[in-house]
Amino acid sequence: MQQEQPDAKTSDHGRVITADEMRDIHTDIQCMITPSWMTPVPADLGSPRHGKLKADQWRVLGTTYLPVSLIRLWVQVKQGDERSQRCADLLDTTLSLLSAITIASSHVTSPAHADRYLQHIQVYLDGVRRLFPDYEFHPNHHMAIHLYEYLLFYGPVHSWWTFPFERLIGMLERVSTNNRFGTLRSFF
Amino acid sequence: MFHKLINPQLRNTLITDIASLAGQQDNDDSTVEILTRPTPVPAHINALLISLHMHPPRQADFPSSVTVKGITYTVASKHLGNSCVLVSTNKGGRPYPVQIQSILRVVIQDTIKTLFIVQRYTEASVSFDPYTRYPALCAKMWSRHPCEDLTVVTVDDIQAHFAACPITWRGSDATVVISLSREIN
Numbered sequence: 001m002q003q004e005q006p007d008a009k010t011s012d013h014g015r016v017i018t019a020d021e022m023r024d025i026h027t028d029i030q031c032m033i034t035p036s037w038m039t040p041v042p043a044d045l046g047s048p049r050h051g052k053l054k055a056d057q058w059r060v061l062g063t064t065y066l067p068v069s070l071i072r073l074w075v076q077v078k079q080g081d082e083r084s085q086r087c088a089d090l091l092d093t094t095l096s097l098l099s100a101i102t103i104a105s106s107h108v109t110s111p112a113h114a115d116r117y118l119q120h121i122q123v124y125l126d127g128v129r130r131l132f133p134d135y136e137f138h139p140n141h142h143m144a145i146h147l148y149e150y151l152l153f154y155g156p157v158h159s160w161w162t163f164p165f166e167r168l169i170g171m172l173e174r175v176s177t178n179n180r181f182g183t184l185r186s187f188f
Numbered sequence: 189m190f191h192k193l194i195n196p197q198l199r200n201t202l203i204t205d206i207a208s209l210a211g212q213q214d215n216d217d218s219t220v221e222i223l224t225r226p227t228p229v230p231a232h233i234n235a236l237l238i239s240l241h242m243h244p245p246r247q248a249d250f251p252s253s254v255t256v257k258g259i260t261y262t263v264a265s266k267h268l269g270n271s272c273v274l275v276s277t278n279k280g281g282r283p284y285p286v287q288i289q290s291i292l293r294v295v296i297q298d299t300i301k302t303l304f305i306v307q308r309y310t311e312a313s314v315s316f317d318p319y320t321r322y323p324a325l326c327a328k329m330w331s332r333h334p335c336e337d338l339t340v341v342t343v344d345d346i347q348a349h350f351a352a353c354p355i356t357w358r359g360s361d362a363t364v365v366i367s368l369s370r371e372i373n
Contacts (some may be wrong), residue, residue: 028353035269035349037259038368067325068353068364075318099324106372113372120324158370 016090022046025069032065039064055163059105062098070094093127096120104147114151120131121145162175223249223293223300233290233305236338249293254302256343261304263288272352274367275306275345283347285309285365287334304341307334312362319364326367329357 017025020046029043039060042050053061074087100120103113121144128135147157154160172178226247234244253262253270254361262270264287286306293302297315312329319327348369355364 033269033272033352036267041351064351064366067322067327068366071318072355072357095322095325098323102324103372107370107371108372115313146213
């Protein structure tokens with residue numbers, strides 16, 4: 001995010017969304033009507049105040065909030081406007097990733113789901129390479145392609161992903177007796 | 189701690205994961221076999237049931253919320269977000285968004301069933317809906333507010349909650365409805 005109008009050709013990640021667009025995203029987050037079970041997303045998204053987002057917040061942000069805002073902001077290409085064209089390309093690439101996430105985290109899967117997932121993730125990776133030629137991919141990008149096989153081998157991800165364990169570990173970490181070696185009375 | 193882990197009111201994706209794993213056999217909404225606070229059914233709801241060729245009950249419970257497979261559905265006056273659901277009354281039919289206005293628990297053939305009195309959103313009056321370009325997201329524009337007409341749906345008709353964001357698109361007021369179903373077809 002930056003305060004002034006970003007360069008249309010900038011390839012630095014984090015310098016795409018303008019301050020006005022960020023305000024629109026904040027407004028959409030505040031106006032969104034959601035059920036009580038859905039993980040809340042910070043209304044001041046992007047501010048250091050809320051700290052790091054958890055994995056589930058990223059998923060909800062990506063599959064629910066961002067599509068609503070980004071499609072509205074970026075889908076219309078203004079003729080002769082280089083930034084507008086680039087934002088439309090960014091939108092398609094971003095939504096390929098979000099589509100892949102939605103399909104991969106579905107409670108039902110099939111070879112057709114896996115194929116669609118692979119198609120979206122490949123479009124996303126190609127898009128990143130085209131839009132940000134200097135960007136260096138990470139091992140997780142490679143891993144994401146292998147999720148295709150895991151969907152075929154193991155079925156829907158919620159039956160084998162480790163988020164429930166992560167959650168339990170988080171609860172154990174917050175237990176008041178955690179990390180207090182030698183300060184508690186022994187009962188043995 | 190275990191209760192925290194499985195508490196259906198947790199604001200987390202885990203609840204929908206657990207519901208899908210643990211709620212497979214818990215799909216009957218008639219766990220309580222008697223009406224707890226029977227109240228006479230208002231005339232306009234009776235008229236609605238008759239118009240839909242349903243037998244109007246004399247009395248019903250009117251809970252403000254019900255929990256099915258770990259997910260709580262609420263009347264709009266209590267919690268707007270919990271009242272927004274996608275329903276499909278035809279098997280395999282395209283789901284449409286509704287807002288729950290009342291919840292009835294009635295006795296039908298010696299079994300207690302839950303009925304939802306809902307208001308339906310109508311198609312948005314826009315010539316081009318950009319959200320339908322990305323079908324995996326299951327997002328679509330609908331009218332800004334649901335229409336006044338009431339209709340009745342059952343627990344089996346409900347597919348999922350949806351998130352709703354009011355927007356203005358090319359000068360028209362609309363609501364972007366995005367399905368929160370974890371089952372993508």
